[in-house]
Amino acid sequence: MGDEVQPEELNKLEQGKQYGWPHVFAKGDIYPQSTPVGGVTKQQWRDQSAPMVIGYTAHAAPMQMKFYTGTSFPAEYAGDAFATMRGSWNRNPASGYEIVRIHFENGQPKTIAPFLTGFLTDGGKAHFARPVGLAVARDGSLLMADDVNGVLYRIAYSGNADKANASPAAPADVMEAQAAKGLNVPLSMDRPETKSTGALAVSSTGFKNDGMIPQKHTEYADGVSPPLTWSAVKGAVSYAIVMEDPDAKPTKPFVHWLAWNLPASVNSLPEGLQEQLRLVEPEGVLQGRNTSGTHGYYGPKPPVGDPAHRYHIQILALDAMIDLPSTADRDALLEAASGHVLAKGELVGRYAQDVKPPKR
Secondary structure: OOOOOOOEEEOOOOOOOEOOOOOEEOOOEEOOOOOOOOOOOHHHHHHOEOOOOEEEOOOOOEEEEEEOOOOOOEHHHOOOEEEEEOOEOOOOOOEOOEEEEEEEEOOEEEEEEEEEOOOEEHHHOEEOOOEEEEEEOOOOOEEEEEOOOOEEEEEOOOOOOOEOOOOOOOOOHHHHHHHHOOOOOOOHHHOHHHOOOEEOOEEOOOOOOOEEOOHHHOOOOOOOOOOEEEOOOOOOOEEEEEEEEOOOOOOOOEEEEEEEEEEOOOOEEOOOOOOOOEEEOOEEEEEOEOOOOOEOOOOOOOOOOOOOEEEEEEEEEEOOOOOOOOOOOHHHHHHHHOOOEEEEEEEEEEEOOOOOOOOO
16 A cells, blocks of 8 residues: 555454554554445444554564563663564565564554664565564573574673562553453343343254254354244344354353344244454344354354354344444343333254364
């Protein structure tokens, strides 16, 4: 797209968010050579994407980032991070081939600037190193791996400035809390958000209730969604699907499928729905984020040798359409559905994998 586009990005990663790729970049700029599938517009994709925090020179090619936890650098480096930029010839002048410093203040990134340069020669037309790996040594120096010559560079400070105090590793509590969200909770059918006095019947031509799911519907084979049929519910405006495995470990229950805004006129689905955020058949159906981090149906994949896991395909009849972006997860869907559930029902299938699949 040019020498200055698109910038390298520093993003703050949070569970459930998307960061523009591959249709949006930087602070909301739209990539002209791709289009989201399922009728999602680029503007809609941008609206549900988080912008970058800071950008850096295009084509610099970041490889590894490390927070500085040593004590041999000056005090001003405490809490900062360093990143290797492998570099790219696909820019004039060449960019990268350096280590950059990411300066933080009060836990927030403020600037990205060159820290170690000099690997380019001949006016940027040649190089003798490409920074890749990065580590903080016990003595507080930095170790940089070069994949051109297969050597390590040691970057040390020998001045007299006040040294940095030892910085503890980044606390894991925030990430652990994000990862634990939605674990060890009841199945959707049994949660208060889906409270209802109505019932509906769910069936499949692929397997009977409490029967074994054919392998083609699992991730050990084709991973196609099964055909489904459910009884129509009077007054329903839309239907939603939640498929969960309560026997999975450590993620329990494992969410395999989320879909909502199936129109009231639809009470069956064919085998093999597309695995994308929005469907055009049935029109307007949204598919949220499952536990694997993808959108759409993710088939059973219990560990080889486990007793058969149970897979609960739960269908909710709702008196409204659900106003959620396709980036939503199960908890967001159930919260939005709370108070709108007219009826619910489920089909339970089982699957066990006895034979270890061949390596691909």
